Amino acid sequence: MLGLSAYRQLVATAPRPTEEQCTDFVRYVATAHSWYKHLPYRLPGVPLVFYIDPFAGCDAVREGGATRLVPRESQGFHYSALPTMDYRRRFGHLSLPETRRHTRQRHECRRDGVTRRRPRRHQ
Amino acid sequence: MVSLADDLGVISDSEGRWWALPAEIEQTAASVTGLVHPGAAQQLIWGRASPDVASLILESGDRDTMARIIERGRQLDDGEPYSKFPLEHPAPSGERWADRILYDLLGPERRRQQAAMLEAIHRMLDLVYGAADPPAST
Numbered sequence: 001m002l003g004l005s006a007y008r009q010l011v012a013t014a015p016r017p018t019e020e021q022c023t024d025f026v027r028y029v030a031t032a033h034s035w036y037k038h039l040p041y042r043l044p045g046v047p048l049v050f051y052i053d054p055f056a057g058c059d060a061v062r063e064g065g066a067t068r069l070v071p072r073e074s075q076g077f078h079y080s081a082l083p084t085m086d087y088r089r090r091f092g093h094l095s096l097p098e099t100r101r102h103t104r105q106r107h108e109c110r111r112d113g114v115t116r117r118r119p120r121r122h123q
Numbered sequence: 124m125v126s127l128a129d130d131l132g133v134i135s136d137s138e139g140r141w142w143a144l145p146a147e148i149e150q151t152a153a154s155v156t157g158l159v160h161p162g163a164a165q166q167l168i169w170g171r172a173s174p175d176v177a178s179l180i181l182e183s184g185d186r187d188t189m190a191r192i193i194e195r196g197r198q199l200d201d202g203e204p205y206s207k208f209p210l211e212h213p214a215p216s217g218e219r220w221a222d223r224i225l226y227d228l229l230g231p232e233r234r235r236q237q238a239a240m241l242e243a244i245h246r247m248l249d250l251v252y253g254a255a256d257p258p259a260s261t
Contacts, residue, residue: 002142016252026240036160041180047152050244066139
């Protein structure tokens, strides 16, 4: 399992976001389209975890059976698919699980360490 | 539908391996409900809500506010048109289905949850980078 000190090492290259980036990220998340529809309305609600991701704002690309995260050069189809440079300018390396949904759906995350690829879901 | 409660934060290392977030990071989470979003200010949610329901979903609302929210929901359910946002102050994120009156009434709860999100970020940052320097005294 990834412990706290290993996590700190993993994100060591990511600078601490500024207070303005933190505030902007909260505003962005709290007004983003659609995702809130999956939340319950009753208290206490559900836990929302923020974290630092060295690859925040990057695209997940499949290459030869592996997934690589690469900077997004231009605006994607979805409004939230910001170019990586814009994302980093606005929010630093802040991230939350919701922003990795599409990536996460392709991986099964194990508490004890490395994840493995998860089969695609059929709607 | 995938519930956020079932979601795990994942992080990739430089070799493309994926890891679950440390438990300590997950423990810095904020609790949020759908009311954190301006789109919650609509008839679909409040049209037939009872006062009992309001007390279950608003932590920051007093009795008067809750009564006004319930009344406004009832008005919308009876066919009263949505109160529009002024053009110079459109609803955040261009939310088309928000009622301005409900939006204002839900403001304290929305702001409370957004403040909780910011506090959660600070807890996480202090854990990762160490406590931030306090603001310089004047």
